[in-house]
Amino acid sequence: MQLYKDQSLRIHNSLTGKKEIFKPINEGHVGMYVCGPTVYSNVHLGNCRTFMSFDMIFRYFKHLGFKVRYVRNITDAGHLENDADEGEDKIAKKAKLEQIEPMEVVQRYTVDFHNTLQQFNLLPPSIEPTATGHIIEQIEIIKEILEKGLAYVANGSVYFDVVKFNENHDYGKLSGRKLEDMITNTRELTAQSEKKNPQDFALWKKAEPQHIMRWPSPWGDGFPGWHLECTAMSTKYLGETFDIHGGGMDLKFPHHECEIAQAEASTGKSPVNYWMHANMLTLNGRKMSKSTDNNIYPAEIFSGDNHILSKPYTPSVVRFFMMQAHYTSILDLSDEALQASEKGYNRLMDALDNIDTLKTGETSDFNVQAWKQKCYDAMNDDFNTPILIAQLFEGVKHINLIKENKETITQEDKDVLTSTLNAFIFDVLGIENQSLTKDDSNTLGGVVELLIDIRNEARANKDFATSDKIRDQLIVLGIQLKDGKEGTTFSVN
Numbered sequence: 212m213q214l215y216k217d218q219s220l221r222i223h224n225s226l227t228g229k230k231e232i233f234k235p236i237n238e239g240h241v242g243m244y245v246c247g248p249t250v251y252s253n254v255h256l257g258n259c260r261t262f263m264s265f266d267m268i269f270r271y272f273k274h275l276g277f278k279v280r281y282v283r284n285i286t287d288a289g290h291l292e293n294d295a296d297e298g299e300d301k302i303a304k305k306a307k308l309e310q311i312e313p314m315e316v317v318q319r320y321t322v323d324f325h326n327t328l329q330q331f332n333l334l335p336p337s338i339e340p341t342a343t344g345h346i347i348e349q350i351e352i353i354k355e356i357l358e359k360g361l362a363y364v365a366n367g368s369v370y371f372d373v374v375k376f377n378e379n380h381d382y383g384k385l386s387g388r389k390l391e392d393m394i395t396n397t398r399e400l401t402a403q404s405e406k407k408n409p410q411d412f413a414l415w416k417k418a419e420p421q422h423i424m425r426w427p428s429p430w431g432d433g434f435p436g437w438h439l440e441c442t443a444m445s446t447k448y449l450g451e452t453f454d455i456h457g458g459g460m461d462l463k464f465p466h467h468e469c470e471i472a473q474a475e476a477s478t479g480k481s482p483v484n485y486w487m488h489a490n491m492l493t494l495n496g497r498k499m500s501k502s503t504d505n506n507i508y509p510a511e512i513f514s515g516d517n518h519i520l521s522k523p524y525t526p527s528v529v530r531f532f533m534m535q536a537h538y539t540s541i542l543d544l545s546d547e548a549l550q551a552s553e554k555g556y557n558r559l560m561d562a563l564d565n566i567d568t569l570k571t572g573e574t575s576d577f578n579v580q581a582w583k584q585k586c587y588d589a590m591n592d593d594f595n596t597p598i599l600i601a602q603l604f605e606g607v608k609h610i611n612l613i614k615e616n617k618e619t620i621t622q623e624d625k626d627v628l629t630s631t632l633n634a635f636i637f638d639v640l641g642i643e644n645q646s647l648t649k650d651d652s653n654t655l656g657g658v659v660e661l662l663i664d665i666r667n668e669a670r671a672n673k674d675f676a677t678s679d680k681i682r683d684q685l686i687v688l689g690i691q692l693k694d695g696k697e698g699t700t701f702s703v704n
């Protein structure tokens with residue numbers, strides 16, 4: 212299927228601020244790089260929103276028939292506190308705090324990241340490279356930038372010379388900043404700083420004796436600067452210039468600005484044709500963040516164990532809630548919004564359950580082909596999922612009218628309606644049907660009772676890992692266990 216030949220997709224390019232027709236570098240292929248998580252703590256729902264947005268984009272490209280190479284990295288070294296050039300490595304700091312190896316921290320939170328994204332039904336990327344697995348590539352890029360005279364060595368560290376780079380390039384073009392303004396607005400360097408200018412950023416940092424995450428380099432033992440890993444891994448797997456680079460809006464500056472500078476300095480080429488930025492998820496009107504307490508974790512939503520929401524919500528409902536907003540809009544999480552999404556989700560799933568039983572007739576009162584094209588038009592307009600969902604509900608409206616014998620549909624149109632709904636809901640939006648039909652309920656009841664028995668045995672044996680696992684996994688499937696005086700009962704969302 213090569214649907215993309217009939218559909219022209221427009222993407223909002225953060226670099227130009229315009230919606231542009233998507234023209235891939237290689238016909239029928241897409242190369243996409245998205246900045247992954249720094250694995251020093253559990254992913255919060257805000258992180259999940261960004262990865263879900265790019266999962267939807269990945270899925271739509273695949274649906275259109277493109278061959279996509281989707282690279283999403285794991286940051287397991289080099290990301291210092293406050294995204295700065297000084298301070299402790301976030302992972303090393305956590306390792307010290309917990310008295311474990313940095314790689315134990317990395318392992319623990321990478322597993323959590325994968326589990327969480329799987330619960331939200333995200334597809335795995337094609338390649339998931341790590342910063343520590345690409346130290347040699349990063350050192351090679353530093354050598355090239357030094358050779359071009361756009362970096363300098365200071366006391367075992369290497370810094371990118373932003374002022375020199377800006378003489379022939381435009382540092383600030385992605386984030387809409389001017390270097391002169393940045394210079395006017397920053398205080399003087401402190402006497403002990405090794406940098407020539409405050410805007411310079413680290414490509415390589417000398418490791419002090421107490422710094423545990425360190426590698427040998429031509430400049431002594433140290434570790435790479437945070438921005439460098441993404442330049443190394445994106446160009447290694449996608450080429451010196453590739454189609455799409457994505458990430459959260461907060462990464463535009465300095466992270467992505469520095470990525471552009473590093474790539475242009477080392478190869479002389481612009482690295483990315485389309486820069487895409489997903490907007491933030493807020494909680495109570497404020498940005499969700501790992502470093503402040505303003506956040507909620509997916510497990511707390513699925514279990515209902517939080518002070519923010521009145522009840523638990525399934526991963527599918529949360530995903531549907533996310534998809535109801537455009538990826539470039541800010542989205543605020545609230546109980547009312549999730550309740551409204553749950554109602555909408557149930558209406559959609561009910562319609563899908565009913566579609567098979569619809570009677571067909573000689574004519575259709577509903578122009579299914581025109582409706583189908585409107586679904587594509589929505590997605591082709593910079594992945595406009597809220598408009599797509601409005602169209603899906605237009606389909607639901609007709610399903611209900613046909614069911615009530617107020618409209619008719621031909622078999623052929625019914626087939627198109629069914630396949631289009633399935634394609635957009637399941638394949639493109641990545642929503643799963645976690646509602647149950649009546650026939651399923653008896654079998655399900657038996658299975659849940661069996662799991663309740665196993666859980667009670669586990670609890671009696673103080674095997675809380677097993678009992679918690681049963682409870683948590685059932686929650687993910689939309690089944691809530693309630694422990695009471697009379698024993699354990701369950702409800703299905």
Ligand code: AMP
Pocket residue numbers: 246247248249250256257258259260261458459460461462490491492493498499500501
């Ligand atoms: P981090 O692990 O902090 O590097 O973040 C991983 C990804 O999550 C990055 O692309 C961030 O831009 C994104 N992100 C962080 N906070 C939020 C938020 N509140 N809403 C949406 N995306 C976020």
Ligand code: ZN
Pocket residue numbers: 245246247441466
């Ligand atoms: Zn990155």
